[in-house]
Amino acid sequence: MLRRVIIDLRSDTVIRPSPGMRRAMADAEVGDDVYGEDPTALKLERTVAELLGKEAALFVPTGTMANQIALLLHCRPGDEVVVGEGTHCMAFESGAAAAWAGVQFSVAGQGGLFDVAALDRAVHAPADLLPNPRLVVLENTHNRAGGAIWPALQARAVSDRARALGLAVHLDGARLWNAAAASGSSLAELAGVADTVSVCFSKGLGAPVGSALAGSRDAIKAARRLRKMMGAGMRQVGVLCAAALYAVEHQRERLREDHLLARRLAAKLADLPGLAVHPVDTNIVLVDVTHRSAAEFVQRLRTLDVLVNAVLPTRLRAVVHRDLEAAHIDAALGAFARA
Numbered sequence: 001m002l003r004r005v006i007i008d009l010r011s012d013t014v015i016r017p018s019p020g021m022r023r024a025m026a027d028a029e030v031g032d033d034v035y036g037e038d039p040t041a042l043k044l045e046r047t048v049a050e051l052l053g054k055e056a057a058l059f060v061p062t063g064t065m066a067n068q069i070a071l072l073l074h075c076r077p078g079d080e081v082v083v084g085e086g087t088h089c090m091a092f093e094s095g096a097a098a099a100w101a102g103v104q105f106s107v108a109g110q111g112g113l114f115d116v117a118a119l120d121r122a123v124h125a126p127a128d129l130l131p132n133p134r135l136v137v138l139e140n141t142h143n144r145a146g147g148a149i150w151p152a153l154q155a156r157a158v159s160d161r162a163r164a165l166g167l168a169v170h171l172d173g174a175r176l177w178n179a180a181a182a183s184g185s186s187l188a189e190l191a192g193v194a195d196t197v198s199v200c201f202s203k204g205l206g207a208p209v210g211s212a213l214a215g216s217r218d219a220i221k222a223a224r225r226l227r228k229m230m231g232a233g234m235r236q237v238g239v240l241c242a243a244a245l246y247a248v249e250h251q252r253e254r255l256r257e258d259h260l261l262a263r264r265l266a267a268k269l270a271d272l273p274g275l276a277v278h279p280v281d282t283n284i285v286l287v288d289v290t291h292r293s294a295a296e297f298v299q300r301l302r303t304l305d306v307l308v309n310a311v312l313p314t315r316l317r318a319v320v321h322r323d324l325e326a327a328h329i330d331a332a333l334g335a336f337a338r339a
């Protein structure tokens with residue numbers, strides 16, 4: 001009997017732990033991480049700090065927590081944070097930035113990435129009736145911009161300008177692994193524009209749980225306390241860190257194939273009538289539908305066993321990940337053609 005196969009293109013968060021990863025988790029050496037005694041957590045944090053070219057790193061359960069701790073590190077209530085359009089820590093973290101750090105946002109430019117001129121327009125001179133600008137957040141790759149990579153020179157110029165204005169820089173690098181794989185820049189080069197950087201192990205890398213926040217030794221010491229304050233001081237967390245380490249060591253290569261498959265998906269979708277496909281930098285494909293609503297299209301695809309997300313009234317998002325092979329992409333293309 002043929003097994004019904006659901007092709008899940010909603011996100012790279014749907015990846016299940018691989019057999020090798022499950023073995024690494026089962027075999028993990030552990031201790032009580034609240035006492036700083038979990039060897040696997042310490043190894044992961046050292047490894048990630050080194051890869052990102054920072055002094056220290058901290059394992060946290062989610063990317064949301066990593067970003068929110070970063071906001072708390074850099075800002076005081078009432079401060080202003082400059083971000084690109086659709087930035088995750090402003091738009092997709094349940095209002096946490098207002099609830100915890102008490103910051104407000106100023107949006108620079110359009111489309112997610114922005115340049116120095118847009119930064120200058122978003123940052124005003126100090127005045128008693130205005131919020132204090134304190135931090136710039138760059139998101140690389142930019143999720144809502146379709147997995148777009150920041151051009152290296154542009155990121156550097158924005159970062160230099162931010163510092164000249166006296167602002168700190170946080171990099172939301174949930175998918176920095178993808179940016180590195182696709183651009184050929186090292187993770188440390190990409191992270192070099194920022195004071196703090198967050199990365200996710202639970203996106204394309206395929207770990208079930210976890211992110212890290214990296215930065216100076218002092219920043220990460222303070223972050224560790226904030227993590228405890230948020231209720232995420234964890235005990236034998238090496239079981240989870242083993243999955244993240246395995247992902248970093250063994251599943252990073254695969255991102256290149258995700259990018260090739262995403263490009264193939266985009267190229268063939270562009271041949272179908274009624275679809276306008278955005279340029280693809282990494283593993284995310286944005287598609288505008290011209291003849292019906294995105295929600296209707298999502299429903300039609302669902303009946304054909306293909307899952308995608310509607311991210312705007314007329315825009316779909318399809319995300320390629322390691323649980324999909326070329327045959328799945330071809331089957332998804334067939335479903336798109338029928339839908």
Ligand SMILES: *Cc1c(COP(=O)(O)O)cnc(C)c1O
Pocket residue numbers: 061062063064065067088089139141142143172174175200202203211
């Ligand atoms: C997924 C994601 C996060 C973190 O999400 P969690 O679900 O909290 O792990 C942060 N930033 C970006 C850009 C993301 O895509």
